[in-house]
Amino acid sequence: MLPTVSKGRASSTVRPSPVLAHYLRRIVKWQQMDIEYTFWQMLHLCTSPKVVYQHTKYHKQTKNQWARDDPAFIVILSLFVVVATSAYCAAYDSSFGHAVFTVISVLFFHFLVSGIVLATSCW
Template identity: 35%
Template sequence: MSSNRVYSASPCDISSAYNKCARYMRKIFKFDQMDFQFALWQMLYLFIAPQKLIKVFRARKLSKSQYARDDPAFLVLFAGALSITTVGFSIVLKLSFLQFVKFLFFVVFVDCIGLGLLVATLFWYLTNTFLKPKTNLQDVEWGFSFDVHLNAFFPPLILLHFIQLFFYNGIISHDWFLSILLGNTFWLCSCLYYFYITFLGYNALQILNNTRYFLVPVPWVVLLYLISIFIKFNISHNLMSFYRYRVL
């Protein structure tokens, strides 16, 4: 038998995933059945103590036989935060209404959903193919991979699309060293949050081995941060210019 295992979902796996997705989507507009307080608690702890969410993942597995969320409250609040921060982004960039609509489209359907589907599918495949023992018949749920991406994406969303906006026109948009340092530090913190929370999410799955590989990009991110400071490359300002150009 070859040492490289190629993962392929069985019809049973696909049917189960489809049923879970269908149940999830049926709840998306039933706000009275959502636990928004618990979702807000999760969002808060993603900032101050993301490691505590491991207990939530494992408790859900024990009580509901799945790691993925079955309550869309987190997704609804996430979409609300994304929309509100996009308004603030548009004000800072001085976009017209039509440009705001185009920017919102790119942020929601390309940066969040499109990238999220791609990353979740990639990590779902990699974990099931390379990080799970061949003798274990239980697989990582695709819905869980998407949940991990949303968890990891939320702190960067708030840092880059909300908190950073208060400093952009006054400091970050200038050519000062402080502008480069502050803007690039926002991106450094966002990337560290993303990789750390991604690691914590998959590390909560007891069926996986070597989840520390999710932390491999961290020293490279720090190195790129130091290089950007040294060559005086303002990441935030350049990306803001890209966002403005994208909606022209």
């Protein structure tokens, strides 16, 4: 007898697609990231964002995907945030412990969590 499709509950072995896990796994693999394109994109976002929009629009038309495949942009931007926050703490903070707390809170709360909340609410 052929298997039939059940309209009831899904089986317990079915798991959601591991998109986030796959994305997080790529963060550690530097050879898979397109660092040169990331820096090009960052530079042109500051100087001529229209060019970046045109390239992103072309990427959407060819690959049917708005997002980048690699997390290089977030990794590089996070490193820039850490460097800027460390420079701020070196100039204005008195204790090393408070400087570490400030860097961690800026990176995780102000950058990542606020970005996730804002992106989700705008979506």
